[in-house]
Amino acid sequence: MPLLVRSAGSSQALTASLRDLVCAVDSDQPILSLLASFVGGMGLPGLVLALSGIYAVMAWSATRRTREIGIRMAVGADQGSVVGLILK
Numbered sequence: 001m002p003l004l005v006r007s008a009g010s011s012q013a014l015t016a017s018l019r020d021l022v023c024a025v026d027s028d029q030p031i032l033s034l035l036a037s038f039v040g041g042m043g044l045p046g047l048v049l050a051l052s053g054i055y056a057v058m059a060w061s062a063t064r065r066t067r068e069i070g071i072r073m074a075v076g077a078d079q080g081s082v083v084g085l086i087l088k
Helices: 011-025 034-064 066-075 079-087
Strands: none
Touching: 034 066, 034 079, 066 079
16 A cells, blocks of 8 residues: 655655654565655666667668668578578
8 A cells, every 4th residue: 555645844754753653563565765766667668668679770781781671582591591691
């Protein structure tokens, strides 16, 4: 169950007292700050963005080399060597 707290005072002092209070009630409860949740929540979109960028560069590279790939396969290159060529 999430607990949101608003304070007009110092957040460091409030954090310490809340942590002590939660540990007194149940020491097995995880205590996460809003910053940790925000950073964790931004990790997944960052990963998706990076993977889509890598995919786009690989697709662009393969599209630019379509004629070369076709000639290599016509000469007798197997599929594994062509895939290895693209991934290099």
